[in-house]
Amino acid sequence: MTSAGPFGPLQFQLVLLRRMADHHPELVDDARRELGASLAEMREANRRWQAMARSPRARSALARYRSVLGEPVLTFRRTVGDLECDALLWNVPLWPDLRFEVMTAPGGAVWNEWLVRAPGAAGPGLRAAEDLRPWSCTVDEVARAFPPARPLQGSAPTRTGLAFTLPGGTACVAEFTWGLLQRWSVQTG
Known part of the structure; x- marks a missing residue:
């Protein structure tokens, strides 16, 4: 992939993966290989996307x-x-x-x-903590499955947080990248 080539759906998927690599590099590597792209191509796609978004003529x-x-x-x-x-x-x-x-x-x-x-x-059957696996569900699916839920500001522009409650009343926080679950933890404090 060169910067002179067209930027299309393949490159866009690499942009999505680039942000997810912060949480799950092993899943991203598998997905990148499935797409037939190198790490350098993923980085280049992200660079080009950022340049398109930040250009004065964007x-x-x-x-x-x-x-x-x-x-x-x-x-x-x-x-x-x-x-x-x-x-x-x-x-x-x-x-x-x-x-x-x-x-x-x-x-x-x-x-x-x-x-x-x-x-x-069909979405995943979300009934318990063990059902919450990385990349298995979206923000909306977790919010519906584990009420009460409330949105939280994410740690980056493409990230979303969600406070939710597991059955039994355990308060948790999840982080999503581009709307896809990356990780969650029991809320402390």
Whole structure:
């Protein structure tokens, strides 16, 4: 992969993996090999993505996703509180049961971007702590399975935190990258 070549869905998946490497380098290495990409190619994809996002001539976030991923496979309206938004979903071949979702506010500004379960795909059976394995579930799935749950600010722009309660009342905190579970722990203090 050279910087002169097109930046498409393969390179975008490498960008997703690059952020996940902080938590699970072994899973990322396996996924990267499955995609047929080297570590250098993953780094280059991330460098190019960051350059596109930070360029003074940068396209809007939504235009950038459309140029890289093509037209979404599904678009629909969703109400979140009092806000009516558009949800756009793209296939992510590395995770066939997931979709990359971009939520836009009226006017097209992107306010959320992450992996979600594909419509109609069966999610994991989350009933106990041992069901919470890295890359097995999304933010929404953990929140629904273990109420009460509340969102927390993540430690980086592509990360999300979630406070939730296991059966029996144990308070926990989980960290997600691009919406996919990376790790969780029992909440202390």
